[in-house]
Amino acid sequence: MLFTATFIFCLFIGVPIFATLGIPAVIELLRSPIPLVTLSQNLFTGVDQFPLLAIPCFILAGGIMIRSEITNEIIEVMNILVGKIPGGLAVVTVFSCMFFAAISGSGPGTTAAIGSIMIPAMLRKGYQVDFAGAVSASGGALGVIIPPSNPMIVYGVLANVSIADLFIAGVVPGMLLGLAMIAVCLFTGITKGYAADQEPFSIRRLLRAINRGKFSIFMPFLILGGIYLGIFTPTEASVVAVLYALFVGFVVKRIFTFKAFWDSLSETSLICGGLVLIMGTAMFFGRFLALEQVPQKIANIILSISKDPTILLIVITLFLMAIGTFMETLSTVIILTPIFLPILKILGINPIHFGIIFVVTNEIGFLTPPLGVNLFVACGLTKRTLEQISIKMIPFIIAICITLLILIYFPKITLFLPELMRGR
Template sequence: MVLEAAILLSIVFAVLLVLGIPISISIAISSFATALYMMPFEAAAFTSAQRMIVGLDSFSLLAVPFFILSGIIMNNGGIAIRLVNFAKVLSGRMPGSLAHTNVVGNMLFGTISGSSVAAAVAIGGVMNPLQEKEGYAKSYSAAVNIASAPTGLIIPPSGTLIIYSLVSGGTSITALFLAGYIPGILWGLSVMLVAYLFAKRYNYSIAPKVTWKIALKTFLEAFPSLLLIVIVIGGIVGGIFTATEGAAVAVIYSFILSFFFYKSIKVKAIPRILRESIEMTAIIMFLVAASAFMSWIMSFTGIPELISGFVAGISENPIIILLLMNVLLIVVGTFMDITPAVLIFTPIFLPIVTGFGMDPVHFGIMLVMNLCIGNITPPVGSALFAGASVGKVSIEQVVKPLLPYYAVIFIVLMLVTFIPQLSLFIPQLLDL
């Protein structure tokens, strides 16, 4: 019975995806079809509605629409150019300095906006014309922008880590946030290393020296934007407010900053911003509800135990198991968005890794990093397409320059996977 249910769920889900049905609807239909196989229609209909509603009944989920709204306000608030100017100062006078500025800008803006696509579009839109003017190849500029765009999904505050906390049974959001710093920064530094080597090879320009006066002025202009990170993370870590309340604070702060301080958002833009936020929230919440139903179906039919038994049958060596999981998650990430992948695979893999002693916080960072790689990988990486579009290059033109970045990012992934302290050092330092 369990095997038949697993096969039915997989086949229906795969067929719907191939037919181009949205992933949230594919999850709901395939789960309902499996429920019908296991129980009468009335019971299946009642259970599906109940499990979807229960899946949304979480205080932590309130943080998601707030962070979405905050990100959209930031995207429209003229913050990108100020962070780019600040990133220029931070990146210094290394060869390919504009490329390094792009990476630092993505790390900063992605952290604030919580979206790899927003970072790729906002920072890439500013940096790509500047790099082209300085003689940088379009494919080089686009590759740097794409490779560094997902760093903001790992460096907190991260809505993806909040989703993981929910589906993993309440893993500390504060610990997850702090655990993302070192892996996210290592990702960014690895991209900068490759960008530096290519810049040396092609003799790309070095930025002119910046005076202390200009550097100070640039920092002061960007400081209010950077302060958002300090307020939200500092407030959560310090116990002043929860992650959900921190998300609400982020909305208020970003609105005051964009509307009153930078004066880059007008009153007439507010309905459009709210509409975008509502639409995106509705999409994500339906996805969460459908995935909660799928998770219940898998648990009810014993599919996670079936997969655990299959994995254990291949090897009992934790190193081999983690390598298999990494490969599978990278493959999954190439055709599935991050949020549904987190919702589907966390309940499957988390019991396996905790069985051999892996910390749920460590696993959460590993899981998200794998799926972030898929975010910039063909065939459907959303940040890949956004970065290629804003860089005015085709996917074929940018994939080859991306290969060295994939290699170093994968090395960072392996380090994070097999050196737990890279994720756990900061949370443990603060007794979380």
């Protein structure tokens, strides 16, 4: 009881998440016969996980690509392909976010990289500034579902499932989410009369754009193709991503500087430093969750609602959506994965399917106050308030929720590619 009360109190008063995880566990440790050396051992083993090396490398690769202005070439190709339909620039934004997400694995990073270019372009074509910000924020949220995805890596480590399987399982759901967002853009473009690109489509123009950006466009195929073909592991792929990004920035484009490289390293260290603290204390926290039998107690409560796995998965999803509005994504994954894993086993839910559902629900958290990380990035790019952008975000959130229901009721959408790859 003291363990749970302390955790809730720390969370409620806004104690940093690593301390929120650590303080209740330390109090419980002092009250138990377990030696104090257990604390240092768990802190070490929590971060001594080889797959976690992929996170800083993917973040670094994304930072290098942003500073090498790779996004311009991606956007040019997408604009030629789909820019002529109503609301074309909004559709281009979503498509570009989908493509860039396969490089960075970061939601806020994708929003910043694509939004910084597409928001001014949309405003020049007469798009409402609030809508332009909402499109960029929602498209950026695809960065956590389209592989490589940093939350998927953390979930894979904690749930002891294949990260490569999680990555490939996220491909179709990521595309469905992207198409749902594009449907919102098309409807808005038609009803609001947002102009399409007036330049006529030309195969020659498209081929020239692809040729100019061939090194940038090739990167996602190199990384994801290498993983799915078994050439290298996700962790090795992250290192390949960094090396390839450096090659494109320094050798091909020749605009990437050592100062930009230092800035990329600094940004990566700031992001990952917090993750190291959280992962260490999370392992320690998880041990005392087991001692307190918290997963079993929560499982009993959830199982008392219904015996239908689909109904219970919807209940869990609603809970995760509520939590995701005020808790950072990686923190949510780290805290709740050990709690829900025993429930998954009882219900017979595939942990890979649940992992994708988990990540998609966190995607909604990127777009809803008070956390809404992507919203804050979009607000900074548009100079609008959180409330103004949030109102225009509602249709996109509805589209995500509909897609989420489809994924819950039809798990084969998530699982057929991993099963196909294992059976090849």
